[in-house]
Amino acid sequence: MRIVRLYHPDPIQQGDQVQLSDDAAGHVARVLRMRVGDGITLFNGDGNAYHGALIEVAKRSVKAEISSVEAANTESPLAIHLGQGISRGDKMDLTIQKSVELGVTEITPLITERCGVKLNADRWDKKVVHWQKVAISACEQCGRNRLPVVNPPQQLSDWLAREIHATRITLHPHTDTSFATMEQPGESVELLIGPEGGLSEQEVTLAEQQGCKTIKLGPRILRTETAALVAISALQLRFGDLG
Known part of the structure; x- marks a missing residue:
């Protein structure tokens, strides 16, 4: 049993x-x-x-x-901070749940140009409490003994402006670099994923100006929740503990 x-x-x-x-x-x-x-x-x-x-x-x-x-250490040697453009309904819950199962250490919900969720401060606070419960439930299920950090929502520009010591990447269909050809990122990665509708060209440009490298997943355009989980899986397979 x-x-x-x-x-x-x-x-x-x-x-x-x-x-x-x-x-x-x-x-x-x-x-x-x-x-x-x-x-x-x-x-x-x-x-x-x-x-x-x-x-x-x-x-x-x-x-x-x-x-x-x-x-009991079940943590990946690769620390992944997911910056996730906020999506509607259960999609954000799914992304948080599965990314925790895949080993992310930190999640920041991001408010972007195409973010379709508009809430006041009180309702954002309630959302964060809910997302934390989703992360806890995922840890209970998958055997992790350390809780990932779930941060309050931030504006994308504020998140990108932080001083960090990690390799920062985002997805873009028109680039030559793939996860198969990506260089060793070190011990930590910040992964930026857009919301439903993706990041705008201005946001991609801003991300690149802040040192964000663009990575191509493949020839197909994936939904936001699919893109996050495939990218995390690819990182863990190449540089983490999947495989």
């Missing part, structure tokens, strides 16, 4: 009796219908996996006792 993995936001030690958060407790008690004695693994983002068993399962309270700690 598969051991359930759940995120716990607080420090954990071997021997602790851990009170699960409301979200985790509801998932354990109401969705999974787990019972006292069932095995469980917790992680809090410090890189360790904390193994134990449930000692209390009630509607309003679920506790687990931690019996062992495992240093």
Whole structure:
């Protein structure tokens, strides 16, 4: 039987009796219908996996006792920061979920010229909380013990203007460089992906002026969520831990 993995936001030690958060407790008690004695693994983002068993399962309270700690590194040697043009509906959720599964370490939602999502500050805050939950759920599923950072949305120009020490790339159909011919990027990459409708020519020019290299995926134009995941996969296959 598969051991359930759940995120716990607080420090954990071997021997602790851990009170699960409301979200985790509801998932354990109401969705999974787990019972006292069932095995469980917790992680809090410090890189360790904390193994134990449930000692209390009630509607309003679920506790687990931690019996062992495992240093389990499932992180890629290549740190990828995804700058993703914000897309509508479930597409952004899908991009965040799958990019976390593929090993990105940081995600910044970007407001671009063709971004179709217009929200006020309060609703942006709620979106970020939601996207963080999507990232946590993806970590629970895929076995990562470190949480990727999900930043608040930024204007593309502000994101590009940051001083960085990473190789910065974006996708463009009219360039000679492909992932197969790309030079070794070092230990970190910033990947810029446009929203639905792509980046404008002015935005591509601005990105190039800020040191962004253009990479061609192939002869077909991909949807934004497809482009991000294919590009991350290509980077991980050549320079990371896929393969």
